[in-house]
Amino acid sequence: MFSLQTMFGQGNQFYTLLEEAAVAAHDASKALHEMLRGTDRQPALDAFKLARQREREASDKISQALVDSFITPIEREDIEALGSALYKIPKQIEKFADRYSLALQHLEHIDFAPRAAMLEQAASVVVKMIRALPKMKLDQMKALSDELRALENEADRLMLELYRDIYSGKLDPLQMFLLKEFFEILEKAIDRCREAGVVAYEIVLKNS
Template identity: 60%
Template sequence: MFSLQTIFGKGDKFYGLLEASAAAAHRSASALTEFLGKDGSVAAKSLEEFRLARQREKKLAAEISEALVNTFVTALEREDIEALSGALYKIPKVIEKFAERYSLIGDRLGDDDFASRAGMLEKACEVLEQMVGQLRSMKLEPMKELNDQLQAIENEADRLILELFRDMYRNENDPVRFLLRKDLFEILEKAIDRCRDAGNVVYAIVLKNS
């Protein structure tokens, strides 16, 4: 027996668009890791890849919005699709913001370890991409395991940022450098938080439909 989604030919469309959106966010995080390099130093690196990633995410968000208007039957509830699309869109946007700021001021910051934090962000995006990919199956236990991984990454990032701020308050004597470092680390923290937020949306969808 065919489901209504199969009859209308729309069952996979939104899954595919959301999966592409999660993949775009992951690519953006991977580009940031490469951008910073193993030693976190600034080189003559283009920001074009980040702009393209955000534009790709924006285009996918627009496709999802248009499809919601034109589709009678959707694979997921409309508000869930909109919530997840919006959460995914925010990730490359924040990453691009970090890359732009870092390209301007990174050479003034010395040996701050932004690369390891970017690695945590990339891992968070990798787990998030897996979560979105498993939406089709709606299996609660595997999704819970992935969500727990994502929460653990976010918690570790919070712990590290607190340690970093503690060290900065104690040892940073240059107020301008202090503010620049603080701003960049907070942007990275926000990007990881955006991954957590998107993961929470995915997990809530599965809870609702399991």
């Protein structure tokens, strides 16, 4: 039977799809951390490609749902902004994994695992923020936002230490290039998490 509920829907599917996108991003970060802390550190690119595929599917479903739905639980622009921010996280992680697989023979002396652990923590906080979104509790979201900001600040501090190593004169040109290239990709991935967190926090700030 035709009903207004069928026509307009409840809009709750957007929260589900956004959570799916956030979980896919977190899974990509976990796969990266697991790879980099392993003894052989051999890239298993299938895990990253699967996470990216799940992210793309969630993004496509969000776009289609925005077309099909008359009612959304939050503003359409906010859904689009958050979906776009989440989409960029596993994309950045896959970029690292793809390049790492090509340069592995030159990277055996570099320990990326601590930074990858920070990225995994940041992606985990993003998942918590997305799951908390329907409740629209400002205090809870602010606490998570502060946690994410602290991780970003720590990542920035570690990058400054890295630059001191790069410009110390102790490294050859190839080592300098690789250190800068790969750590900046990881830093940008953490920045992507922070960007998604900012969007989520602003949504709650606007709607609380």
